[in-house]
Amino acid sequence: MYAETAVSPALSAIAPARHWARDRLAEAGVDDGHLDLLVLLVSELVTNAVAHADPPVVLRVHVDDERTRVEVTDGAREVPVVRDPPATALGGRGVMFIDRLASSWGTCEEEGEAAKAVWFEMRHADVDEVRRVSES
Incomplete structure (x- = not known):
C-alpha cells in the first residue's frame, strides 16, 4: 500500500496528519500493537516538518510485507539532528x-x-522487539 497527502505547514495540521496516517496504516492491515508506535513516529516527523521546515510538506506512507516506510518532504535544506535534551526541556526529543x-x-x-x-x-x-523491551 502506498498513499500520500499534503500537510498544511501549521501546527494545527499535525493531528489531522496523524489521523490520516493511522487510517492508512489500519487499511493496510497494520495491527494495533504496531499501529500505536508507527503513529507516534509519524507525529514526531510531521511535527518537525511543520514547526521547523518550509512548505510544501507532504506525508507519504508505504507498507509492504516486511516493513513500513514513512517520509515527510518539505522545502527546507536543513536536516534534522538527534538531540538529547535535559529532562526539564519542553521539546527537542522528536x-x-x-x-x-x-x-x-x-x-x-x-x-x-x-x-x-x-x-x-x-x-x-x-x-x-521494541514492545518486548519496553514491557520489561
Whole structure:
C-alpha cells in the first residue's frame, strides 16, 4: 500500500496528519500493537516538518510485507539532528524518538518543490522487539 497527502505547514495540521496516517496504516492491515508506535513516529516527523521546515510538506506512507516506510518532504535544506535534551526541556526529543525506536531513518534530497525527505522505516519484526523491551 502506498498513499500520500499534503500537510498544511501549521501546527494545527499535525493531528489531522496523524489521523490520516493511522487510517492508512489500519487499511493496510497494520495491527494495533504496531499501529500505536508507527503513529507516534509519524507525529514526531510531521511535527518537525511543520514547526521547523518550509512548505510544501507532504506525508507519504508505504507498507509492504516486511516493513513500513514513512517520509515527510518539505522545502527546507536543513536536516534534522538527534538531540538529547535535559529532562526539564519542553521539546527537542522528536528525532531522538525516531532514532531510538525506528529500524532505520535518514534524509535524502528531493527533486521539484521539495528540498528533502526525512524518512523512517520500521521492520514489522522490530516492532515486536521494541514492545518486548519496553514491557520489561
